[in-house]
Every structure is written in structure tokens, then in C-alpha cells.
Amino acid sequence: MNDENRLLSLNFRPKEVEVLDSTLREGAQARGVSFTLKNRIKVALELDKIGVHIIELGWPGSNPKDVEFFKAIKEYELENSKIAAFSSTKRKDISIDRDPNLGAVLNSESDIVVVFGKSWKRQCKTVLNISPEENLDMISETITFFKDHGLEVIYDAEHFFDGYFEDPEYAIQTIKAAEGCSASKIVLADTNGGILPNQVVTVVRNVLDLIKKPLGVHMHNDSGNAVANTLMAVLSGASHVQVTVNGLGERTGNADLCQVLPNLEFKLQISALKSKLPVEQRLKGLLHLSNLVYEASGTPRHPYQPYVGEYAFAHKAGVHVDAITKDCRTYEHIDPELVGNKRAITVSDLSGRSTIVAKMVDELGISFDKKQELIGSILNEVKMMGLKDLELDNSEATVYLILLKHLNLYQKLFEVNEWLSVAEGSVDSSRAYGLTRVKVKEDIQVEGSEGVGPVNAIDIALRKALLKNYPELKKVKLVDYKVVLPEVSRDTASIVRVFTEFTDGNNIWRTTATSKNVVEASVFALVQGLDYYLQKSRLMDKGELKDIKLSHQ
Template sequence: MFTKSVEVLDTTLRDGAQTANISFTLNDKIRIALLLDELGINYIEGGWPGSNPKDEEFFKEIKKYSLIKAKVAAFGSTRRKEFPAKEDPSLNAIVKSDVEVAVLFGKSWTLHVTDVLKIGLKENLDLVYDSISYLKSHGLKVIFDAEHFYQGYKEDKDYALSVLKTAEDAGADVLVLADTNGGSLPHEVYTITADVVKNVKTKVGLHMHNDSGCAVANTLMGVLAGARHVQGTINGIGERTGNADLIQIIPNLALKMGFEVLRGKESLKRLKEVSRIVYEIAGLHPNPYQPYVGDFAFTHKAGVHADAVMKVSRAYEHIDPSLVGNTRRFVISEVSGSSNLITYLENVGIRVDKKDPKLRSALAKIKELENRGYSFDLAPASAILIALKELGLYQPLIKVDYWKVINERELAIAVVKVNGQLEVAEGVGPVHAVDIAMRKALQKVYPEIGKVKLTDYRVILPGEIKNTESVVRVTIEFTDNEKTWRTEGVSTSVIEASVMALIEGLDYYLQLNNKKLKVPEVNN
């Protein structure tokens, strides 16, 4: 096992902010920076002072906060060819930002030197040396990002290495190898990084982009080759297809490769929380399939998988989900076995014998309904209601005698007769109107219904089901401020499907809160 540590630089606020359709406000940047500091990130790249007023303001504002561990870094480029270092606007903007750390990028690919900067190869080395020396003379720690290093190395190894050695001679504290266009593959990264580590004395770092889908793998291979500084963003946001995802890199380094990262195990437990908050601030939906922290990362659907995991968790789980702040979930579907359904029932306090034929009957009913357009992995509460009915545990608490909705222009009126009670309500839409009318009728007998709120409403068109008419699937999420649940309705009518999901959601709440619910005892 390795005992050495790897330091982490987060560039969510700079490279991540360059993601298409993402725009952080100043308050967003401060909030994310404080979150990263709490997580234990070593360096937070706050932005590029001199490129825009918001980044300049960030460096002023973050000074008002006492960070626990992280050092805030300012980003910039080597000096322009027409300016000496002491007069270069970009370098002086970094100095004026009053940070302890500068991240400076320079060209290491001859193509960029001759065809983009349009200068000589020796002149580019002078830009690198002068810029780093100037920042070091102001007492800054300098992390040098060798832009397009892997591409440059493959075309002109000697020149790419000369750029690094020039940065080293100028006093750079870290030499970062950047796969800027994301085109390198893991075996190339390992070979090239290992050669760099042998040829320089300074700490080597990595900055990977995900254009070939290898950013995380490339980072890990670079560390195996000897790099001890990694850069990336939370959730892998960034230019084009994104940067290396620190949410994946960090647990791989700590749990799989034995490196000391961040603040140890306690930091790892916050990864899911940090991932979710950054998604929220960025205005993005969390990726449920994201490794380690996604809602489905430890979700088991196939019956064989669920049964095995219940017996031995590592049979289908590469780590304990709690190590990264996640949880294990089981879903019910047409490919599920009885183990999935048993787990759901146990979660609501109902224990059932796995050999009970009624359980098999419930599972058969669930699979039949999935064949007709339901998706119980999205709405497990509806599946639990089916199981309660098949197991003989269900109590008829809601009897819908009649419902009708008048929906014209901006007018939505619902008329319902529930448990013999006739009620009329007006809402902002047909579902809202039915919800109000149902509650008015039910609260006369079940006042606790007043605690239940609708928190999400989704309509999905799964298409034609078994040569029948096209159907609509409606999923509604509810909460009573203590727990949440989702139910589902399927029909050729979106309003009817909505009413079905609504009724089941209220029914589920009443069933589980029904004191008359007789839970069977199971012999171990």
C-alpha cells in the first residue's frame, strides 16, 4: 500500500465555470469555495483576475473568510510577447489579487508556439522563465500548467521537456502536465508521465480533460506513474466534454490506491453532499448514474443481484456506499426477484417470509403492470400498495365514487365524491384542483392528510404498450416533511393517470400510518 499523499487542486470556479450553460454568480463562487475548503481541498483556483470583473471581485470577497485548509489560487498566462514581465497586465492582476498561490499556464506544444503565438521556440522559453521568476519575486507559490503537454511531448519530446525544465529553473513549485484537448489515452499518459518524473526534480501534477472519455483514468494512471498533484472539477464540469471528475478521482485514490487525500475518511463521507450542492448551484440535475455518489450507484434492480447483496454486500458492491456518503437502494421491476420486494417492505416495517406464495403473487402482479407501462423503480410506493393488497394487509381507507375535471382556458374545477363526501375545488390546473378537492373530502376523517405535500410531478410518454393505445405515465412525489415517497398512474389520459397517482400517494400515506395495519410475525 502507498503511504504518500496526493494534493488536490479544484478548478470548478475557473475551468468549471467555462462549461456551456453554466454561469456562477459571485455568491455562488463564494459558497462553492467554502464548501471545497470544508471538504479539505488543498488549492481552490478562484478564477482569472484581469479577465473579468467578477473574478477580481471574488478574490477581494474571499479574503473576508477564514479558510480552514485550502489556499486560494489565481489563474493566468505567461507574459505577452510585447510586454516585459513587470508590465504584463495578466501577471500584475495575479499579484494584485493578493493570493499566496498562482497557477500559470504556458505553451509546451511547438504547434501552439509557432502557429498560435507565432513566436520562436526560444522566445517561448523566455516567456515561461520570466513570468515564473516575476511571480516568485513577489513571494507567490507558482503552479505551472504546461498546456497541451502530452500532445507536445508526442510531437517534440525534447522541446516539451525543455519547457518543464525552464519552469523548474525559474522556481516553479509544481509542474502540471495538461492534456488540454483531452485526446490522450491512459497507456500514453502513464508512459509519458513516468518519463517526466525521471527527468525533473519538482513535484509533477496532472490536468486532464474528458474529450476521449478518459480524464479520470488518465489522472489515476498519471499518479501511478509518479505524479503527486491532481487537478479537476466537482462532477467533471468544464470546457467541451468536461474536466476530470474529482468526485471519482478522490475515492479511487483514497480507497483503491491507498493515498492520503484531503482530510481523510471524514472528507470522503461528504462527497455525495458536495456533488449534489454543486449540481444545484450550477442549475444542473444530478447524474443518478455517476460513480460513487449517484442515486443509482449502489442501486440493485435484478433479483439475482439484490438477493446476493442482502447476503454478502460485496458480492455486487465494490465499496461500502456509506464511505462516500451514499446509500444502498433496491428497486422493484419486471426483472426483480422477491428479495427486492422484501427489502422495500422491511424498510416500512413489514417483515414477510420469502417463501410466502402471496409474495410471489404480488411480484407477478407488479411484473404484469410493468408490461402495461408502469415503472415501479420510479414509484416504489405504488408497488408496496400492491404487495399490501396481495398479502392481505391492505385496509380500504379511500373509496373514490366519482371524479370529474372541468379544464377550460385558465379555469380548472374538480368535482369529487370520496368516501361519500362530495366536494368541489378550483385550482391552477386540473391536478391541483383534484388534489384540493380530495383533501377537503379526506381531511374530515383523516386530518393528518394536511401534512402531505406534492413536491414533484412528472409526465412520461413510454409509447405504445403491447399493441394498445399510446399511454401516459405520471409520477408524483410526496412528502410529510419527514419522509418522501413516489406513486404512479398509467392511462391513455394524462389527467386520469395524474388522478391515479395522486390517490395512490395519499392512500400510501394513510396505509402506513394506519394503526389497524396488522404486521405479520415472521419466524427466523
């Protein structure tokens, strides 16, 4: 019987798994990522709130920023999580009590230290320039040193899988050395991220036959298998996993906490959090945690990310939408609310009548029979917009305004009568000016502004014209602006598409528009974004939609 079949026939899975989050240490090693002290604290507190067992804050021996972080976190009382510092083994040719890196760990006053050491003879020879025997001594001395100072030691066997496949006997000797010095856990690291799930099963089962300490894994994602490898390790008997939020980490990243946790909790029924909440409530803050780390790390959100991505529960094909309106389990593997996410209905030229009906229920809470003429009218407009290359997939605000107009719920709150944009520049500088003439109720507001570009100048002038009557627009910010040029263009008068994204601090919405004039398309998209906010506020916050629902019923 091979290892895969053996795994399926026997139940090696633990009842509980200890989770160590390394976002603030390993995640900080991702290219383009640098956490401020304030953001590090925010992330640590959120990890504690969700119930992660151990938070690896950093490597105090490597840089002053990590030292500062360890000092700052002491001002906060963590409810669920223990704090861990990261450290290498002692340096060669230096007395252990004089090693500044190890001393920095002691000064951090962390609860736990994660010590990484070499498992691969190749690393001993080419990186550290030491013999395999010297490496074993360094592992033992370092763990003993920290244990003598009262710290719990988790031993991370770096490059373990590479070392094991090259020389299994020596790789086992390294973790035996750590176990012999009373490391609390032995963690097998796929540092190069190149192994496959079936190999994980083989190695983890073999190692568990040889050591008595709890076993953990630390998986990198270079072959796209970090999450799968982590789960297979747990199914093979590992009871400790190391992960990062959104999979942030060196090169292509690590096993994603946002995938590993829900898979353990919901799919495998393995407790992976220190929480007294029922299982169905434990991960409701997962999307918030994911978004917080994206914001804190300055990395763009991944909309296709499983569980917490914006599109994770988005339905576009008409057949799919029709099915989920009858039974959401037909095209959703879990309830999106379990991870703090929500279902999204996408209107596009692929939509059918069921999509339009579902979108109206989703956005307005109003239900129609899909056979009604109104639904066909809306669908025809959507299809025609698709023919004009006006993509509505990610332009829910544009769709919302279309629905209001067809339902006779739209109320013209302002009208842009004229706009003017002027840009001038030289080699050393450039300037742009915008002028708008806006009718609000019976008033005509004419405003001008200077901006960093023609679109920005128009945006500022438009807001100035509207703020007198609609001061709530102060909260609305344009956070993204994108121009999409046609793939094939015979001249400079081709149709261009503009996408805009807005926020009021709590919600995000997007619009799209087209024109042969990029500034005109931008004005159309800007107007839609502001109009959407005002229309939705009027209907929802002021209760007008409630009255409309009652009259419709």
C-alpha cells in the first residue's frame, strides 16, 4: 500500500492544530513590503483577536525596527496569542554567550523563540562553511542556551525536505539533535517551496515514526502547493502549522492563513484557533484581517483569492446565477458569511434574465418575475453596452444607476451642463485647470480648480460645485482611476474606456464610461461615482427605498 492510500485508510489527523503566524516576520521579507510600527501593532492585535496561538513578531537580532516592535508590543495585553522571536543558530567561532543575535532575543523578552538551523549538507558547506558535525553542535548549543534562559524553543529545520531527499540520515540527525535538547516542537520547512503533496505525506509519516515531539511544517509557495502541502502534512499527523496572512512571504510567498484556517476548521473539522466561539463564528473576521494586512503591507488586494477575495463568491454566468437564486450550495462551497465575505452578482453581457432579477434583489431588495418586460428592457441595455465594449463586470455603481432609471427610481440631483479642461506644460513643469458649470436644483454653480492633471482638476472643480448642496460628498474619495486603450487602433480618435473607484471610508464602488475623448469619458465616470453615492444615500439612509418597496409589494 503506497503512502497516499495508507493516509486515506488510517486517521492520522490531530484533533487540534497549533497555528503560528509569521506575517510580521516572514511576510515582511516579501518584496515591496515594509510594515510601519503602527501597522505592525494593528496586525498583531487582530491576529490575537482572531485567536492565533503564536505570533512571530520578528528577528530582533537582525534589525533595529524589530527590536522597537518587541518593546512596543509590551504595552498591549494579548488575550489569546503568545509572542515569538525568530533566531538563527549561534555563529561559528564565537562563544554562545557573546553572540549578539542570541542576546537580542533574550532582551526581547518574548515567550517563545523559533530557532532555524540547517538540515541540508549543501547549506552547511556552501553557505556556512562548516562541517555537518559542527552544524549539529550549533543546533544543540543554541537550543540549550535558550532553554537554560527559560524560553520555549520551536526548532525550524530549514531546507528539511531538500536535505532529506539528498541525505535522509543526516537530515534526521539534525532534528534528533533538536529533540534531544528539548525543543518543544520540530518544524519541517520546505524553504525552496518545490516539493509536492505526495512527497509531504511520505516524509512526514517517516519523520513521525522517528521522533516523539510534536511535528509542524513551514511551507513556501514556489510551486503553488504551500496550502495543499500544509493540509497534507496535517492529515499525515502534523499538529503545528506556520502561515502568513494572504500568503505574504519571500519570493512567491508562504501558505496562506486565509486558506489554511477555513480549510482546517470547516473542511477537516480540526480546531485551529484559540477561541471559545462556535466554529461558525470563529472566522467571521477573516476578511477584515486579510484587508488589514493588504493595507498595512501596501500590497494590492488579490480579488481571486480563495475565501476572502472580492470575487471568491462572485457569480457572472447566467446559468450559475439562476442556480444560486434557487440553491446557493449549487455554486458555493461554503456560506461566504462564515469568513466575513459576501455573495456578489455580476452583471455583464453574459447575463441572463435571472442575473438582472438577482441583482435587483441584491442591490434594492425588490423582486420581479424574470419574464416581465422590464427585465428584458434592462437586459437589452446591458447587452448593447457590451457590444460597445463597455464592461460592467466591476462597475456595480454604473449598473445600480441603470437599474434605478429603468425602475423610475432615479431622481436627477444635479446636472453637469458644461466642463472645460486645459493643460499646459514645459520640460520642467506642467499645470492643469478644470472648469465646471453644474445645475443643482435651480442653482447654477460655476467652479474652477487647478489639479495635478486634467482629470484631477475637473474632479476638484466638480466637487466644489456640489458641496454647497451636498456636503456629505466630503467623505467621498477617488481612490483609483484607470484608462484602457483599444487593443487595435488605426488613429488617435479611438474609443477609450475609463474605470474609477471611490470610497467613503466604509464602502467601495466603481464606475465605467467610454468616449473618443479620454477627459470626457473620465467626466462621465466621475459624475456616475458621485451620483451613485447621492442616489444610494437618498434611497437607503432617508428611507425612500423602504416606501418604494412597500408600494411595489
